[in-house]
Amino acid sequence: MTKGRIFSGMQPSGKFHLGNYFGALENWVRLQHEYECYFSIVDLHALTSSYEDTKKLPENIQNMALDWLSGGLDPEKNIIFVQSHVKEHAELHLLLSMITPLGWLERVPTYKDKLQQLGQLNTYGFLGYPVLMTADILLYKADTVPVGEDQLPHLELAREMVRRFNNMYTDIFPEPQARLSQAKLLPGIDGRKMSKSYGNEIPFAASPDELRAKVRLMVTDPQRVKKTDCGNPDVCTVFAFHKIFNSGEVAEIDAQCRSASIGCVDCKKRLAEHMVTALADNHARRQALENNPGRIKEILVYGAERARTVAAATMAEVRDAMHL
Numbered sequence: 532m533t534k535g536r537i538f539s540g541m542q543p544s545g546k547f548h549l550g551n552y553f554g555a556l557e558n559w560v561r562l563q564h565e566y567e568c569y570f571s572i573v574d575l576h577a578l579t580s581s582y583e584d585t586k587k588l589p590e591n592i593q594n595m596a597l598d599w600l601s602g603g604l605d606p607e608k609n610i611i612f613v614q615s616h617v618k619e620h621a622e623l624h625l626l627l628s629m630i631t632p633l634g635w636l637e638r639v640p641t642y643k644d645k646l647q648q649l650g651q652l653n654t655y656g657f658l659g660y661p662v663l664m665t666a667d668i669l670l671y672k673a674d675t676v677p678v679g680e681d682q683l684p685h686l687e688l689a690r691e692m693v694r695r696f697n698n699m700y701t702d703i704f705p706e707p708q709a710r711l712s713q714a715k716l717l718p719g720i721d722g723r724k725m726s727k728s729y730g731n732e733i734p735f736a737a738s739p740d741e742l743r744a745k746v747r748l749m750v751t752d753p754q755r756v757k758k759t760d761c762g763n764p765d766v767c768t769v770f771a772f773h774k775i776f777n778s779g780e781v782a783e784i785d786a787q788c789r790s791a792s793i794g795c796v797d798c799k800k801r802l803a804e805h806m807v808t809a810l811a812d813n814h815a816r817r818q819a820l821e822n823n824p825g826r827i828k829e830i831l832v833y834g835a836e837r838a839r840t841v842a843a844a845t846m847a848e849v850r851d852a853m854h855l
């Protein structure tokens with residue numbers, strides 16, 4: 532049976548934290564065994580909203596590739612590349628923009644919301660973001676796109692564009708289907724959503740000792756003042772992490788917390804060691820890559836070459852269909 536084909540991308544916007552890892556990358560690592568995957572660092576998308584200061588882009592791209600590879604994406608199994616290294620993305624974006632009615636783009640909910648939040652995004656590139664996203668997917672004729680619920684309108688728009696192109700010219704593109712991802716939600720160490728802007732994140736690159744230090748700072752049940760007080764794991768950040776990193780002992784810790792037979796210090800130590808073990812492979816891969824600085828560049832060059840071959844073949848069909 533032929534494998535389905537996935538395209539997915541992430542904007543290079545700084546180093547990952549554990550919330551980013553569990554929010555998307557962990558899912559990709561699973562998908563790479565089921566699909567033929569194109570994973571792209573979408574730097575052109577980053578320009579649709581952060582176009583003024585681009586000096587940090589090369590560093591952010593390097594860090595994102597390091598995070599992906601450390602997280603377990605296999606550069607042989609997948610095609611891993613930087614979007615702007617394959618110029619066909621820009622070309623297909625331009626051609627699709629010719630056939631996309633303005634009203635389709637203006638009614639995308641995220642466009643309206645973001646425009647209200649950040650008025651300065653009133654640019655052509657930002658409005659055309661979903662066209663670029665559609666070009667990314669169609670260039671590789673991906674039939675599956677892993678998305679969260681909030682991105683479903685973008686994908687619906689991509690399907691509308693496929694139907695319009697196929698009807699108007701030649702039936703070239705498959706209609707991409709959504710594969711809804713079930714991301715694990717990891718709170719920050721203060722119990723709020725994990726976010727760099729709150730300063731409550733655990734870096735994905737954290738060493739074992741840094742992980743232990745972060746766990747020591749986690750907030751617990753605020754009502755549990757003394758070790759002899761019974762706790763409530765349902766309101767404890769440490770417990771939320773146990774559920775993800777130590778699922779086999781969750782029932783035991785729940786009971787021990789409620790009966791005050793474990794103290795928070797010991798509970799945190801147990802969690803920290805489980806986290807260190809669970810992330811040991813990521814840590815080892817990161818160290819190997821950091822010791823071999825040229826390796827990431829090689830992987831991205833290799834990925835772009837493989838992506839370009841497929842993209843160029845698609846563009847030949849598109850130009851033919853459009854009599855260009």
Ligand code: SF4
Binds near residue numbers: 762787
């Ligand atoms: Fe949280 Fe564990 Fe303390 Fe209970 S014992 S409050 S689960 S850290």
